[in-house]
Amino acid sequence: MFQSFEVTARPEQGPPRLAALRAEMARVGLDGVVVPRADAHQGEYVAPCDARLEWLTGFTGSAGFAAVLADKAGVFVDGRYRVQVRAQVATEVFTPIDWPEVKLADWLLDHAGAGAKIGFDPWLHTCDEIARLTEALGERVTLVATETPVDRVWPDRPAPPGGAAEAYPDALAGRSAAEKRALCAEALAGTGEAVAVLTLPDSICWLLNMRGSDIPRIPIVQSFALLHADQSVDLFIAPEKCAGLSLGPEVRLHPPEAFAERLRGVTGRVRIDPKSAPRAVADLLGEGAAEITFGPDPCVLPKACKTEAEIAATREAHLRDGAAMCRFLHWLDAQTPGGFTEIDAVRALEDARRETGALRDISFDTISGAGPHGAIVHYRVTEETDRTVGPGDLLLVDSGGQYLDGTTDITRTMAIGTPDAEMIAAYTRVLQGMIALSRIRWPKGLAGRDLDALARAPLWMAGMDYDHGTGHGVGVYLSVHEGPQRFSRLSETPLLPGMILSNEPGYYREGAFGIRIENLVVVTEAAPVPGGDPHRAFHGLETLTLAPFDRRLIDAERLSAPERDWVDAYHLTCRERLLPSLGKEAGMWLMTATQPL
Template identity: 60%
Template sequence: MFQTFQATTSPEQGPPRLKALREALEKEGLDAFIVPRADAHQGEYVADRDARLSWLTGFTGSAGFCVVLQDIAGVFVDGRYRVQVKEQVDTSYFTPVHWPETKPEDWLKEKLTSGKVAFDPWLFTKLQIDEITEGLKGTDITLVPTANFVDAIWEDQPAAPAGKVEAYPIELSGKRSPDKRQEIAEKLRDKGHTAAILTLPDSICWLLNIRGTDIPRIPIVQCFAVIHADARVDLFIEQTRVDHLGPDPAITVKPPDSFADAIAQLNGPVRVGAGSAPLAVTQILQQAEVEIAYAMDPCILRKACKNETEISGTKQAHIRDAQAMVRFLAWLDAQTPGTFTEIDVATSLEGFRAQTNALRDVSFETISGAGPNGAVVHYRVTDDTNRTVEDGDLMLVDSGGQYVDGTTDITRTIPIGQPTEEQKKCFTLVLQGMIAISQARFPRGVAGRDLDALARAPLWRHGLDYDHGTGHGVGTYLSVHEGPQRLSRMSEVPLKEGMILSNEPGYYREGAFGIRIENLIVVQQAAKLGDNRDQLSFETITWVPIDRRLIATDMLAPHERDWINAYHAEIANKISVEGAAKDWLEAATAPL
């Protein structure tokens, strides 16, 4: 098993750690300290060593931060985690704060009249600190870059990850690393940049065609790099981790602790991602008087727009994953309510994926939530929270696999027993939003923010909504959450061919049930229609039935019914299984 179900934190651990942190701040004459979820690479998923937010507070969500003052500690979380945070932190000591509705600078102005707010510049980007600084203008509150005070009090802090690096072959990447480097170098030269500092591990892994095991579930290598305008690369990583890959005359391996000195020796203008690189990088360059050119990491968009080989591999991974999902769903339908648990569901699903003999890891901890636990958007079942799945529950299962040729992410909501009319109504509204995205055609230049409302409109008409984005980018045997593409009101990045995104509207009723339906989609050139305008559309690449028992067919428009029937017919044509799973699939894909 890749997953375990032990609780990694508990609320009672937080108060003594909070006390120790406050004592350390008081000793240094500081009034507050900001503890982010992020590490120096600004990753959503962090190594155990960098899990400072969860170690201090008990909150294990993938986004958020804590602002610690002497008399209050605010834990800032978005809509995905507002149920979860109340269960994981001691609310006598930590106060949940709705973010981004409440910004940290505004909260600080409410809680402090003056003071020094400390932060670790390796864990924040320039844009993040600029925004807080701007919001504090006109006050006597100042931000102070310091060493990390959580590290100072964390006596048994784990060591940094140090797994070996593996090559990612051309048969899967679709392009040689030297060719990628030349493309990026040409882009730098066109902009007049002498070099670009790369701090995002998935960018470096894409550029160099490497993968690793530094973060569970995400096959990345934690390191920094500099790519020069002549296509040379300085890679800051322990030599022993890459010795077996053989030499590359264009890549110079340097010790990780030499990174700061090395970038201080660069000749500018040096490209730095103001929204991705640690602020510390800017500080080092400014102190060395190296000219900085702020611009997006040059690998991000190229990585996001998958080539034909990557898309083909991802599709094959989805066929394989769908076969495992169909076997799992057939197994789930055969279980007797009250005789199995959320953990049984998660372990069974991982077992079916493992039977493919191709699973490298799950792509994230399976969200296996029954009844009220399904309303916790990013619920992680543990031995302490494990719930028996009962008749009348909705079972929300959000899961994925890491295969060497692709990364999958799929959510299905399954009724245990006979669903209620209210459950069917809410499910159908979510389904209508998912279909709207699936069928969307849009002009080139449209961004995720322009499409997000399509998924919400059916819910909005009934006074309902969900507090998360509609979709995120997905990598190719890399991060299951990949930027910069998103289906979200906050996303201004135009969608382009080859981008893979999730399509996952939902609805959550706290204390009762959760609903989410998720497929992965690929941006493609749309077939010409009308006056032949240049338009894009989505190709669905997830091939798993949507539960017909939850669909209120009388709510569907003809085009929606047609889409579901066509989708299920395609699944029946693509997915081959045997025995009881074959019988289950035939019934599950029957026309409405």
């Protein structure tokens, strides 16, 4: 149930495994090797058989990589994981590196000798990633494509996942697989491309209206595919996974081991997405007669812009999930401070979701962090780290559910006992940021980077900030983290109607507390404003998530009148929509929790 987050590195990680890897590097003539947290599909989450970074170092975060030389080893992580990595890896042999402030190329140039040969597995790195690294390294350090040596020193590596594929209902998808194939094939034909190589399982599952269970928490089935301009598909998947699944004559099945040879035989103009396709795909195509073109995965944008059916289904999923959240929050308020733990909270929330009778899985391992654990952005509680939730703590709970009709992701931060003034002030600033983003309307064509600052501005004015994006895209009974849409300083993708994103500003005081508030929102066409420019199209956001905020942490005097009105209106919506789904006691709790500010 709980993803590992241990205070100290496990003894089997670190020195013994690192020594074995270095011996294998020396045997094959490598001076170093890059070990990413990635598989051949380049998704965010990996199966146990592909958890090489965790096996080697003990680090369990969802992003990062290691660079191993004969006498040095760095583990590179971003701002979300800098506390976590220092708790998990054996720092006497692995040096945590702040990435992206420190670039891999610069670190290699500083620590690897001139002429060093650094191995990388071309199935585990994208085309763009290797191109940038090669350019940055110049002639001083050489990258060598090779099967990852980690696999050769991992004696008990788990078997690949073998979960069965299942059909996803057309009624919930809003389009049949044939309609999706036609839509994406039309994009290829319009650019004169004959084939697109698909390597992202969520793209393939979306395209063919199928789901699976190959990755924990994410209902995908691992496969590769070739989408042709004539709307047909070659699907490379273990045949036993498709038993009982009718994909139609336009979808031809092949075993996964045939994928590499098929790439060598592809002809004509072939599109690959350099941001997600493994470098090996380009190398294999280059061995044949294909003319490689670089462009976006043709499924990504249509998948991100949800159909009306998907949005309607997702609203139903959030209604169900919101009622489960209220039952949990009612349970939480009934607990005695100091009388329950972080794991108790996780179990209570997951029980509330299971009681809906519709939960397929949680959408990620629940984050339940009390006091200083809340300041670890992606903290995962274990039996070893479980902390009693005591008086004066803030409890941050980030969680979600996978339902057939939608994927949810919600964070609420609750006061246990009486919060102090610093907590209230920080929480209120975070809430103001969420409100600003929730209320904004913007001219068509803006991207997530144009709106990210709105959520940060109240914190910035107090000299505060947070080290993660303000929001990620979310799928529909697919990945809880979905691109290309984001609220982020880095996102250049225009926000389009139908895109679902999270709105989740936060604040983290290391060693003391963490605050995050998260709702999911969907981009909509904004109604005209009287007196506005009649020729300008505007977009806005509809909030999907339904669960009250902790009024004990809100300084109503700090809020402006429009901000107070927004909170009161949101709480009224929660009351009206959730009350019919709640029993008497939870309903009474909700009535109190949603009183006007």
